Amino acid sequence: MINHQSSLAADYQYCETVIKQYSKSFYYAFSTLPQEKANAVYAIYTFCRLADNSVDENKTVSKQLRALDQLMHELNCFAHGMEKDTPLWRALRDVFNRYDMDIQPFFDQLTGQRMDINFVSPRSLADLEAYSVYVAGSVGRMLLPIIATGSVRELERSAVELGIAMQLTNILRDVGEDFVDKGRIYLPLNEMTSFGYTERQLADGQITEEFIQLWEHIATRAEALYEGFIRKSEGFDEDSKFAVITSARVYRGILDSVRKNGYDCFRKKNFVSKLEMMKIAAQASF
Template identity: 65%
Template sequence: MVIDRSSTIASDYAYCEKIIKRHSKSFYYAFSNLPKDKARAVYAIYAFCRTADDSVDENNTSGLQLIALDRLTDELNHFAKGQEVDHPLWRALRDVFNRFDMDIQPFYEQLTGQRMDIHFISPSNLSSLETYSKYVAGSVGKMLLPIIASNAKMDLNRVAEELGIAMQLTNILRDVGEDYRDKGRIYLPQEEMERYKYSEVFLSEGQITKNFVAMWEYLAKRAENLYDNFTQHIGEFDEDSRFPVLSSAHVYQGILNSVRKSGYDCFNQKNYVSAVEMAKLVARASM
């Protein structure tokens, strides 16, 4: 029996595309504008990261989470040796590694970030929060670099890492209430909570005080500075990738303004960028 490999790999990428469409419409909206080979590579990388996330999110005890993450780590080890599991995700990733000059280290960093999440400790300061963010999100930026900045004349690893950190900080600032209510987690740095005199009691009550707003803005400004630094380096990215990458950054940064418009209510509502606002931000990226 002759296997149509092109048909099989198309099906593998379709599996990955379905995952990004289901879990992140904004990323799919941005990266689907890439040339086909690059878009499909992004879908495969996203599917890996989603699988890593699900190892933690879909298991409700740390023991089960570690078992799932150990299994994924073992599969990545086999992939690194060219002995990948016969599964759509790994077959698609193998094709990505064959087509692009990929670095496997950020994939391991992503799994390190997931382990940090399992053994979660509230960050003591902004530096420790950014270290955590570097692993869970900065690693994603570095995974994507060989695809979207294949002809860069400078090392963009730090730039890509900082974009990931900015996006993770944005997630944290959007989900303050949800993280505490549903996961019992405080990602706001303890040092900043003490500096702005905002206690866990206030957090548990969802109090939006002047001090909370000042602390939130301090962290948001840090994220916005990282977004701005990334934007200054957009010319180093492949010409066919600049618009999708920049539009995704603008849309994600727009979440911060959506929180501001809600009166900083990141306790009782899910703040997101509306379709109209998203269109404006994407148009801004094309200017």
Template identity: 55%
Template sequence: MDEKNKMNVEIAKAYAYCEKIIKKHSKSFYFAFSKLPKEKANAVYAIYAFCRLADDSIDEAETKEEQAKALKKLTEELKEFEQGVEADQYLWIVLRDVFNRYSMSVQPFYDQIKGQTMDYYFKQPQTMKELEDYSYYVAGSVGLMLLPIIASENHKHLEGEAIALGVAMQLTNILRDIGEDFKEIRRIYLPKDVMAQFGYSEAELAKEVINDVLIQMWEYIASRAEQLYDDFSQSLKHFDKDSQQQVALAAKVYEGIINAVRENRYDCSTMKNKTSTATKALLYKDVKNNFSAR
């Protein structure tokens, strides 16, 4: 086997590795993006694997020192990658292939690491603006990473919309995980001024109190997420034709988590709120029919 074929085999193995990661950790994203053309799907898997590595740098490290060390190592590897020298690991092999194929920018990758660093130095946000700024770094940055792949011709003009989708998804995560975040890692992502505005206390959160105040506060943030999902949906026609349905489906499946919480009577502590397999199938059918009717 010549050198070129060896490299192609190695790249194929690396993409398969990334596909396993997204398939294991995010069934919703995999459900939507696996329906992209293979080359684009592979690129999405690679980006997801990078974000997973950044997230794991915080979540899997047992001490603050280990977290700081892991983030520093990832930053150094990204700097080397930017300079054209990547580590001989599956993740960096496929990212190089992605950067060779698409008009990628490295800045959102640094922004993703900054988002994980914000988690490392976590402080409860004071305002919705602070929460949305944080949401940009941990999730809006992912939208910017994906843009050159799914909007190859118009990616420079769709940055605001891509960020809106990422922020909407992060707000959805926060609404879904209110109880789990507090119980397991003692974090409150709900802004202090929003909790004060509605009169919901940390003591009530600790006791997993579900009352009208919680519901009103939850819906206040949910309405912002739904506005951002709607803002994003207006831009779908500008994405690549072979990616529009898949991107629409990803947004719909994630937005479905909001309705799942409502259906479970706002229980964000004991229920695992997610878009069910049956609902995903219905959303897929609806999205497909909507695009077929155009």
């Protein structure tokens, strides 16, 4: 008979491998949590990565919909206590057993992914933030029962706003990749018009003064959300504050990496180096 604890440890190890592969910044920040909490974050991240990959790793709409429908079916089964016998779902069941989790943000994440399949460029920054609530704000809500055990309701809006800030950061980092690889323009069309930056210029990867002003307009909003989140961080569990603040500051650092690279989010890979992460972490104070 397989030992339950060793099997569960292997399930969490699988989830840790996923987050280490796909997001070094998240892993760096959340690996500082107590092991039980870190494991829970790894499991949640793995679910979100599976949802994201359902869309990004399938090249036709029909395949994307089939993959997302399959994940929705598995989530429905999980919600009714009949989860699939795989490392992810076994780990998530343990998370739900340990913490006062809410299943709704997991469904909201899939709603956000479906919005990507039926993609329509946002007309305004408000539209972009509404989309971000589903694909990223939902993640903040998933994590709250783990890192803010006594303040979930009070910190819900703050967690959603951090998710929005991170999604805006992703969009500003991946402007070229989103257009070339996915045929998507996440930059709000009204703002593009207002700043005088055209789709043709975007397709050509032109980094004009108009593009920089447009980029900074969105970055300023993201940074305001980061600042607001950090100011409200006192409600998080004492053993989680360092990880939470570090994750926000490291992700915010991606914006500075784009600036240092001359706003080239078309041809360069913009990221926060391990050394820079260490410097950011060292500056964290509560």
